[in-house]
Amino acid sequence: MSSLNFQSMISLGVEVLFVAIGALVLFYFRRRISLAPLFIFVGSNQFLGQVLASSVYLVVGHDTVVSPGSMVLFSSYLFIILLVYLRTDIPTTRGLIIGILVANITLAALLWFTAYQLLSYETQMVLDMPIELFAISPRYFLFGTLMLLIDSLLVVLLYESLSFRASKLPQGAHIVLTLATVLCLDAVVFSYVLAGGEAYFLDVLRGQVLGKLSSGLIFAFFLMTYLRVFEPGLRTHRPEISKDILSIFTHRERYHQVREQLKVSEAANVAKSRFLAHMSHELRTPLNAIIGFTNVLVNRRTENDEDRLLLTRVLHNGKHLLVLINGLLDLSRIDSGKIELQQEKVNVGELLQETMDQLEGQALGKPVVLKVVQPAETCWLETDRLRLQQVLINLLGNAIKFTDKGEITASIIAGAEPGTVARIDIADSGAGIPEDDLQSIFEPFYQVGDSGVSDKGTGLGLAISQALCKQLGYQMSVDSELGKGSRFSIHITLNAM
Ligand code: ADP
Secondary structure, X not given: OOOOOHHHHHHHHHHHHHHHHHHHXXXXXXXXXXXXXXXXXXXHHHHHHHHHHHHXXXXXXXXXXXXXXXXXXXXXXXXXXXXXXXXXXHHHHHHHHHHHHHHHHHHHHHHHHHHHHHHHHOOOOOOOOOHHHHHHHHHHHHHHHHHHHHHHHHHHXXXXXXXXXXXXXXXXXXXXXXXXXXXXXXXXXXXXXXXXOOOOHHHHHHHHHHHHHHHHHHHHHXXXXXXXXXXXXXXXXXXXXXXXXXXXXXXXXXXXXXXXXXXXXXXXXXXXXXXXHHHHHHHHHHHHHHHHHHHHHHHOOOOOHHHHHHHHHHHHHHHXXXXXXXXXXXXXXXXXXXXXXXXXXXXXXXXHHHHHHHHHHHHOOOOEEEXXXXXXXXXXXXXXXXXXXXXXXXXXXXXXHOOOOEEEEEEEEEOOOOOOEEEEEEEEOOOOOOHHHXXXXXXXXXXXXXXXXXXXXXXXXXXXXHHHHHHHOOEEEEEEEOOOEEEEEEEOOHHHO
């Protein structure tokens, strides 16, 4: 860089000032004039870079031109990308990067056409520019485009990595380190491509590193000052995990928005469940009073049969309502994550038998055989005994309710390891469920082929059972054939699906 004289140094300094202040002013007034002027400014700098390359340049080797002027502009793109990234959003930054790349490619093509004309038709040049500049530039410009793409990605990536890993350092340090590192890397790669293996390689490298680093540091200073003085404050967007940093190129910000929306709706869902839980609790108290007093009246000797019938109906409906409210309370408790699991080692065969014995009474009077089928080896499960039993009661209760004759079998399907459980099946030879209803039966209040409140249940049992299974880390599925029977399965391990 020995041929860089004082005057050209001054012109370089002025260039950096012009670009930095120009970009910052245009960015500052973006709300009034939009970002278009800044984008045009950056795009036209590509052309300006070429003019500077021909006015302040060094010829290293016999056809290699190194331009400190265009190096300054190259650094400025990264500075502007970082500025836009830090104070606007990812789509805008992406737009800027694409804009720069388009300008770069357009310029490369135009230069190539010009070079072709100059060489083929001996077109006259008013300015005394070296023809090599046009002849070789497109190649370097295209390479520059690729480098610019990589550098833009690196700037964002490195800045974010630094703010994750070195969060104690001030923002200014992140900016300086980011720009300096990316520009140095760029200088090394660029020099290698330009002069790798040549005797003048070190000269090129020194020039590149010096030019890019010094202009990069000045740009970093402008950026830090601007952020602190003119637009202080926190960033509006920030990737949550390091791999999301790549979102700038992969539209992942959309995924973030959706995730945010999901969080909001999940919160709303929890709030709704809490409200329901509260309401159900408030409803139970007066209802218990109604049931209690009606019971007293029914049991009083009343001569009037009609009164007794009406009171019995009140009692019956009151009890049904209470079951419904209790179910609703259960469901909302599970949904709002209010239940706490008490894990313990459970002998599953024993639990099934115990539950079956409890419900046996409900099958009395029906020609139905109840069976528990289990492997020879005792099967154990680390689970919440009460919750699992609640699910089994619901499934076995349904099986008994909807089976008039035949058998009901509760089976344990052993896992790969001895003594473990892969699946628990509750199968019956009852009414079965039409195929169209198979998905819906897990929805709250859904009852097959019945529009009103059924005497047989509330339509909440399966919804509660499924929610409980989810909490326990299991999955539930159903197979059924109308008129032949149903099989409900609790998949303890997922490969048992
Ligand atoms: P319910 O309180 O009505 O039993 P559930 O949520 O437990 O509510 O079940 C929903 C509906 O699914 C039942 O009303 C019934 O139509 C159907 N169902 C559930 N289990 C069986 C079964 N074993 N056989 C036939 N139908 C069933």
